[in-house]
Amino acid sequence: MFGKKKQPPIRSLIAHGSKISGEIKFSDGMRIDGEVHGSIRSNEGSPSILVISETAVVKGEVYADHVIVNGRVEGPLYAAVLLELQPKARIAGDVRYAALEMHQGAVIEGQLHALTTAAEKTVLTLAANNR
Incomplete structure (x- = not known):
C-alpha cells in the first residue's frame, strides 16, 4: 500500500508541550510531539499515517495503517500496514x-x-498439504 503510492499528508499536529485527554480520530496523517491520554484512531476507508515523535508520550490504544514511533507508547498498538520503530x-x-x-x-x-x-x-495450509 505505501510501497510506490504517495503517503497521505500530515494534516494534524499535537505540538510539544500540549497535553490532550480523550479519544482522537484523524484522517490522512497526524504527528504527535506532545502527550495524549486516550485512544488514537485513524478514520477507516482511507490510508493513514501516524508519527509519534521522540518527545511524544501516548497512554492509550493506537490504531492506524502506517505507524512510525520514536517516542513512548503505553498501551496496545495496531498497525494495519506497516510499523516502523525508530x-x-x-x-x-x-x-x-x-x-x-x-x-x-x-x-x-x-x-x-x-x-x-x-x-x-x-495458502499456507494448502502448501503444507502438497508435500
Missing part, C-alpha cells in the same frame, strides 16, 4: 502489525502479533 521507541503493550521495521535501540515490553489475512492462512 531507535528511541519505547512501547509498553501488545503490538499487532502487518509489516515491521525495527531499528536497534527500540524496546517493546509486550507481545508481537503478525497480522495475517484469511487468504494467507489458506
